[in-house]
Amino acid sequence: MKNIFFVTFILVSFNKGNLNAQSRAVDSLLSVIKTLNAESSSASLDDTIRISTLITLSKEYVTLRDYAKAIKYASIAKIISEKLVAAVAISVSKNWLANSFQSIAYTFENQENYANALSQYKKELKLREETGNNYKTSLCLNKIGELYNYQDNFAASMDYYYRALKLIDEVNYKDEVMTIYNNLGITYDRQKNYSKSFEYYSKVLKLSTEIGDKATMGISYSNIGTVYAEQGKFEESLDYFFKFLNIAEGSKNQRNVAIAYLNISNVYEMQGDFDRSFATQFKALKILEEIGNKGELALINSNIGVSFMSKAKKNPSEKNKNAQEAKKYFTTGLQLYQKIGQVEGISQSYAYLSELEELIGNTKSSLQNYKLYIQFRDSLTKLIDNEKSIRAEMNYEFEQKENITKLEQERKQDDAKQINDKQKSLLNMFIVAFVFMAALAIFIFRSNRHKQKANKIITLQKLEVERQKSLVEEKQSQILSSINYAKRIQESILISEDKIIAHLPNLFITYIPKDIVSGDFYWYSKQGHESFIVVADCTGHGVPGAFLSMVGSTLLNEIITHKKIHDPALIITSLAAGLSGTLINKEKEELNTDGMDISICKIDHITKKLYFAGANQSIYIVDNYQTQEIKPQISSINGILAIDNLEKITPFEITLKPNMMVYMSTDGYVDQIGEETKKKFLTSRYEKLLGQIHTLAVEKQRYMLEETFDEWKGESKQIDDVLIIGFKI
Known part of the structure; x- marks a missing residue:
């Protein structure tokens, strides 16, 4: 019989990126560590920059699954933090030590080494409580609760969740409170306490409705639907799953649409309605094929195969027909699992094929598939045992390093005492001399x-x-x-891609700074039914360029958010005036070296119209494989600062079609010199590339742009910052 399960959502933040970008981040951070001599310590507040860099580097290595290096740099951060606490025992230094323990715990958690992760999180918790930071203490308590939940220690898990709730303010920290409520709902659900699970999922729904967070509302609908399904209340379950489906479709989140269809198909199958179950499973399959995630595709193909096999068992008259369909989907799932190298999925696929061949009387083929199932199952067991062995070895090395550090500190204290005694004797001799x-x-x-x-x-x-x-x-x-x-200030000013996608789901951002800080920046705001997207390239270099980008962001907030100026032409005029006022004390020849190339797009979500104004920066509109360059209204070496010499400008206007892609970009991509050709990429090649990729999913477009850039650049030096934003309605 098929094991029916539903997808339950947790509320977390995801760090989006690709391995190339993460590798570049690691290289940049290693360079900073070398420059700062970050593995040494001055036992002063200057160490906070070293500690911050080491913790950031450790988290990057966790993302790359290089846990040994992640532990190494987090441990160095811990040692420097301990010296800082010993020298300057104030809340700031204790917070950095708590951050170091958190980084070590995070690494162990990603290895599923929950015992060591708990130990480090509890050390963090002690410091958070000492400093009296209720917000950080609450986050740590919630994290410990999650780890106990992973270990099925539900009593301890809920104890920490409730302690976290007592410390956090629901008015100012609704997102964090919703995360804790959702965790409590999951914990009660796993204990089959459906009434309490429903209570906390409903609290998440209430809060998310109050703040208009549709993404979390959808997740709440799905989780409540799961609770009803597990109790056999199928009509109520379907009602909530369809509410989740409506929100997913409205936000154009195709992956969530597919998950909604999968949950709905499971309810239909539990009701014995195979026809509707298959229909919704095939809808999910079609969406997942468009997204292109091989792991999820393999899973849905296997699920459809199991459904056909169940139908073959219950309907002997059509057994062979349904068995052939099951075999087709099992085989497709197996091939996908083989491509991504997922041993557990390969093993389960062979088990399904063995059961199916036995059902239709093909004993020889059933035995062959069963042997393959055993072979891959044993291989998986060896992989798990090997991982446990490596984990135990790393735990031993980590404990040994901690012991060595303690012994080294004790030895240094003894040496310091002996040196002090010698110095006293030398001082007496010096006085006589x-x-x-x-x-x-x-x-x-x-x-x-x-x-x-x-x-x-x-x-x-x-x-x-x-x-x-x-x-x-x-x-x-x-x-x-x-x-x-x-760099840290600039990163805090840039809005996260997730927040933009909440309003424009079909959007991607490719952002590849040349150095530590960048002269390129982007800005976004939603004002009523209108979205504003800005892409800018400050012609100053290094820190001056980054400074100008921060000034630009601040002025855009003032002009669009506070002064409510929403015409792109007026926005660009106001921004030029603001920048001129900021740079007014510069010498004339120095002012001529500064400037800002910029493109501003306003999207009216009701009329589906796009309004554009720009300075020295075109945008590209691609529809049906045809690329159209929309020239800026201002073309001058000084970019936006040349507006004083021009007549009143008028924004470009176009009605957006459903599959029409809009691309905003700085000149870093097209100006990049190729390793082999020694020539620039050029606008003509860029337009051709956009025409080729515009029909793909936005994540695939981002990948193709970055992959093409890396291949073109090769080992040659990156000459400028790169920023591209692509979107469609």
Whole structure:
């Protein structure tokens, strides 16, 4: 009999990106660590930059599944944090030590090493409670509750969830409260306490409805539908699953649409309605084929195969026909599992094929498939055992390193005491020697007076040289610190891609900075039924370019959000005035080197119209494999700052069709020099590429653009920042 299960959603944040981008981030962070000498410590608040960089690097290695390096850099951050706490025992230093424990715990959690993860999270919790930060303490309590839930320790899990709820303010932290409510719903559901599970899922639904968070509302509908289905209340279950389906379709989240169809098909099958079950499963299959995720495709093909096999068992007159259909879908699922190398899926596929061949009386083929099932099952067991062995070895190495660190600290304390005792003895000897030397100095003072004057001048000259050297080193350190702080500030200003996708689901962002900080930036805001997307390229370089991008973001917030200026032509005029006012104290020739190329798009979600105004930056509209370049209204070397010399500008206007793609981009992509050709990529090649990829799913478009860029660039140096935003309604 088929094991029917439903997809239950948890509320988490996902870090989107690709391995190339993550690899570049690791290389950049390693460069920063080398520059800052980040593995050393000054036992002062200057160490916070080192600790932050090490923790960020550790998390990047977790994403790349290189857990040994993730533990290494998180442990270095912990050691520096402990020295900082010992030297400056204030809340700031304790918070950094708590962040280090959190990073180590996060690595163990991703290895599914829950015992060590819990140990590190509890060390973090102790520090959070000492500093009195209720918000961070609540997040840590919730995380510990999740780990206990993974281990089926439901009593401990709920204890930590309820402790987390007591500390967090529902008014100001609705997202975090909804996460805890959802976790409680899942925990009660796993214990088959459906009334309590329904209670907490309903609280998530109520809060998400109040704040208009449709994505979370959909998740709540789906989870409540699952609770009803598990109780055999099929009509209520279908009602909630269809509500989830409506929200998923409205937001054009195709993956959630497919999940809704899968849950609905499971209810139909539990009711014995195979026809409607198959119909909805095939809808899910079609969507997953368009998305192209091989793992999910393999799973749905296997599920359809199991449904056909169940039908073959219940309907002997059509057994062979249904068995052939089951075999087709089992085979497709097996091939997909083989392509992605998922051993567990391959093993289960052979088990299904063995059962199916036995059903139709093909004993020989059934035995062959059963042997393959055993072979891959044993292979999976060996992989799991090997992973446990590696994990145990890493745990041992981690504990050994901690013990070595403690012994090293004790040895250093003993050495420091011995050095202190020696220094006291030397000081006494020095006092005696000093009295003798003073007497001798008085005796020979007159004869060496001229010589002392000369020595004094030489000494002063040496001191001046040393002072100048120290000033240069200090300035260099300040410059590096300012660059890293600029990067952190710039990252905090850029809106997350997830928040934009909540309003424009069919959107992607390709953002590849050349250096630590970037002169390219993007900006987004939803005002009523209108969305505003801005892509800009500040012509200043390094920190000045990043500074100008931050000024641009601040001015856009003021113009669009606060002053409610919504005409792209007026926005670009107001922005030019604001930038000129900011740069007014610059010399004329210095001002001429600064500027900002920009494109501004306004999308009216009701009329489906797009309005565009730009300075030195075109946008591209692609429909039915035809690419149209929309030129900017301003074309000058100074970009937006040249607007003072022009007449009033008028925005470009077009009605967007359903499959029409719009691309906004800076010039970094087309200006990149190829390793083999030694020539630029050029606009003509860029337009052709957009025409080829515009019908693909947006995630595939992002991948193709980044893959093409990497192949073209090869080992040659990246010459400029790259920023591309593509979207359709």
